[in-house]
Amino acid sequence: MSSFSLLSSTIPSTKNTKISFSRSPKTLSHNRFKVSCNANTATDDDNKQKASQSLEINQQNNNVDRRNVLVGLGGLYGAANLSSIPSAFAVPIQAPDNISLCVNAHAGIGNMTDAVKGVACCPPVPASDPVTGDAIAPPLYQLPPRPTTLRTRPTAQAAANDPVYLAKFMKAVKLMKALPDDDPRSWNNQGKIHCAYCNAGYTQEKSGFDTVNMQVHNSWLFFPFHRWYLYFLERIMGSLLGDDTFALPYWNWDNTDAMTGFPTAYELSMPSDTGGRPSPKNNPLFDGFRDATHVTATVDLQGGFVGTDEAMKNNNLAVVHDQMSVVGIAPFFGGLLSAGPRPTTMPGGSIEAGVHTRIHIWTGNPRMPNNEDMGNFYSAGYDPLFYCHHANVDRMWYLWKTVLNGGNNIDPTTSECGVDNPDPGCQLAGDWENSSFVFYDENKNLVRVKSGDCVDIEVMGYTYADSDISPWLNYSSTPHAAGSNIAADSIGKVKKVDELKFPLSIAETVKFLVKRPAVNRSHKEKKGTREILMINGIEFDGSAGFKFDVLIDDVDDGTPINASDSEFAGTFEQLQHGVGGSMKMTTGAMFGITGLLEELKADGDEYILVTIVPNYGCEKVTIGDVKIELLKIRR
Ligand code: C2O
Numbered sequence: 001m002s003s004f005s006l007l008s009s010t011i012p013s014t015k016n017t018k019i020s021f022s023r024s025p026k027t028l029s030h031n032r033f034k035v036s037c038n039a040n041t042a043t044d045d046d047n048k049q050k051a052s053q054s055l056e057i058n059q060q061n062n063n064v065d066r067r068n069v070l071v072g073l074g075g076l077y078g079a080a081n082l083s084s085i086p087s088a089f090a091v092p093i094q095a096p097d098n099i100s101l102c103v104n105a106h107a108g109i110g111n112m113t114d115a116v117k118g119v120a121c122c123p124p125v126p127a128s129d130p131v132t133g134d135a136i137a138p139p140l141y142q143l144p145p146r147p148t149t150l151r152t153r154p155t156a157q158a159a160a161n162d163p164v165y166l167a168k169f170m171k172a173v174k175l176m177k178a179l180p181d182d183d184p185r186s187w188n189n190q191g192k193i194h195c196a197y198c199n200a201g202y203t204q205e206k207s208g209f210d211t212v213n214m215q216v217h218n219s220w221l222f223f224p225f226h227r228w229y230l231y232f233l234e235r236i237m238g239s240l241l242g243d244d245t246f247a248l249p250y251w252n253w254d255n256t257d258a259m260t261g262f263p264t265a266y267e268l269s270m271p272s273d274t275g276g277r278p279s280p281k282n283n284p285l286f287d288g289f290r291d292a293t294h295v296t297a298t299v300d301l302q303g304g305f306v307g308t309d310e311a312m313k314n315n316n317l318a319v320v321h322d323q324m325s326v327v328g329i330a331p332f333f334g335g336l337l338s339a340g341p342r343p344t345t346m347p348g349g350s351i352e353a354g355v356h357t358r359i360h361i362w363t364g365n366p367r368m369p370n371n372e373d374m375g376n377f378y379s380a381g382y383d384p385l386f387y388c389h390h391a392n393v394d395r396m397w398y399l400w401k402t403v404l405n406g407g408n409n410i411d412p413t414t415s416e417c418g419v420d421n422p423d424p425g426c427q428l429a430g431d432w433e434n435s436s437f438v439f440y441d442e443n444k445n446l447v448r449v450k451s452g453d454c455v456d457i458e459v460m461g462y463t464y465a466d467s468d469i470s471p472w473l474n475y476s477s478t479p480h481a482a483g484s485n486i487a488a489d490s491i492g493k494v495k496k497v498d499e500l501k502f503p504l505s506i507a508e509t510v511k512f513l514v515k516r517p518a519v520n521r522s523h524k525e526k527k528g529t530r531e532i533l534m535i536n537g538i539e540f541d542g543s544a545g546f547k548f549d550v551l552i553d554d555v556d557d558g559t560p561i562n563a564s565d566s567e568f569a570g571t572f573e574q575l576q577h578g579v580g581g582s583m584k585m586t587t588g589a590m591f592g593i594t595g596l597l598e599e600l601k602a603d604g605d606e607y608i609l610v611t612i613v614p615n616y617g618c619e620k621v622t623i624g625d626v627k628i629e630l631l632k633i634r635r
Contacts, residue, residue, distance in 0.1 A: 023254025090338035092434035098135035105199035121195035143445035151247035156263030160251035172237035184440035194381030207339030219337035224451035250391035321475035345588035479566035503622035538623020545616030547573035565597035
């Protein structure tokens with residue numbers, strides 16, 4: 001179990017490990033963020049439960065007496081841990097069989113009247129057993145045989161330029177919007193799915209924890225849940241169109257050609273059915289709750305970047321490169337979450353916490369009370385752009401697996417992990433592959449799907465049309481001041497971590513020295529074990545957002561450091577959580593520094609100089625601990 005200790009912190013972030021083939025970038029841009037309902041929201045509830053020791057454990061599905069185990073582990077839950085529970089006792093998270101147990105959204109929602117999209121997020125309930133009157137458990141979904149023609153998801157730009165495709169796509173959305181409320185395929189019901197799985201509609205009662213909420217963000221459930229979500233939406237559209245090759249478009253914000261504004265099809269003005277002045281309101285892909293100032297603006301994937309559009313696009317490539325270059329299961333997928341209470345520091349993976357959250361925030365309307373629609377998880381699923389954005393997020397997972405790291409990245413399945421794989425994600429692989437969700441399929445049948453059944457998109461019947469990835473794939477960051485020796489020169493002037501008083505405020509820029517566990521490790525060692533900077537116990541008030549950047553060995557000569565500079569370890573950004581109210585929350589951050597230190601020619605240094613630069617909202621934010629650990633990822 002020693003391998004878990006490293007993970008003891010939390011959030012992975014962005015800049016994690018760099019990939020061997022590229023040695024470049026360092027940047028990782030910010031990472032983490034959460035749109036308002038994330039894991040931390042659920043955590044808030046969970047924490048209350050922990051505090052009151054009121055865990056009620058429903059044993060019926062378990063083999064182990066978890067009650068004893070959990071009571072004895074009180075201290076462990078308080079600590080920052082990447083995994084939620086020791087593997088010997090783990091149980092996968094499963095959505096309930098009886099979806100009539102779903103309740104209105106509440107986690108993170110303090111002021112109901114502010115929730116303009118409403119908190120009724122539960123799906124229509126299927127017919128119960130005619131004889132017993134009991135709910136019928138949804139059967140495990142079997143993928144249809146792989147079709148001869150894969151559904152090929154086009155880029156949003158290609159979609160906009162193809163009138164035949166576009167007309168079909170718009171028709172599908174329109175048909176869904178016209179379906180009645182008791183039809184689970186309706187647009188409204190599809191949008192609710194996100195809210196139900198994010199804002200505490202369901203509990204983990206099927207896994208034995210009827211007081212712990214389901215949460216599909218900020219952990220390794222993120223990728224599989226959203227893949228299945230889009231899978232069924234796409235099939236519903238195809239079935240309404242009578243076209244089983246229909247595929248959703250993807251917003252390739254990782255391509256410089258697509259970094260300007262929202263994809264055009266989603267903002268087009270159209271005449272109404274009866275003619276008249278064209279308006280976006282007649283476009284089924286339009287959503288009035290978007291940031292109107294971004295319709296033609298350049299996307300800022302770092303957040304807070306200052307510079308020309310050209311420079312911003314270039315910097316965006318660095319951001320994507322860094323977030324895609326992480327290796328190891330937890331840094332990419334997010335914290336290893338099993339059933340039960342969630343540690344307060346459970347992190348999201350690099351893409352989730354990074355570009356994924358950034359685009360949500362960038363798209364949502366900041367003038368709405370809760371950044372509706374895309375800027376808040378409870379409302380995001382109602383915007384057609386959600387699915388276009390998430391198709392690209394899904395594609396990032398596909399690329400990470402098939403292209404990045406020389407094809408050596410693995411999913412957390414027992415078969416891909418093999419025996420004795422040291423990656424902590426492999427030790428809990430069974431809990432990832434057996435985690436499951438329930439969805440309605442295109443025939444209105446409720447089915448249960450497993451994460452382990454969605455690892456191969458072609459087996460699922462779809463793929464992605466090409467979009468050039470070479471600019472970010474081959475991106476190289478440049479050091480601002482390599483070989484500066486700044487850490488050694490700062491000894492005596494800047495405090496070392498063990499001389500600091502924690503909790504440490506980050507209201508102002510703070511600098512400190514952190515000792516490294518090892519220096520000048522061999523190439524082989526670095527391939528198997530990555531060096532990670534952990535910032536643990538980040539405490540904040542969830543009712544306000546904040547963002548800070550982390551720089552390594554910055555010489556502080558007045559030049560701003562961005563993702564395209566080697567010194568930029570990453571960003572941590574937190575969106576306002578929930579809807580009204582105030583809540584104390586804790587999280588953590590994790591930054592890979594292996595490649596960055598090589599670029600800075602600082603790999604022989606005993607200490608690194610860490611600078612935490614608050615961007616906004618950090619007045620009351622504190623951190624609890626900082627350290628560097630070595631994360632094993634392979635032998
Ligand atoms: Cu479920 Cu983009 O979030």
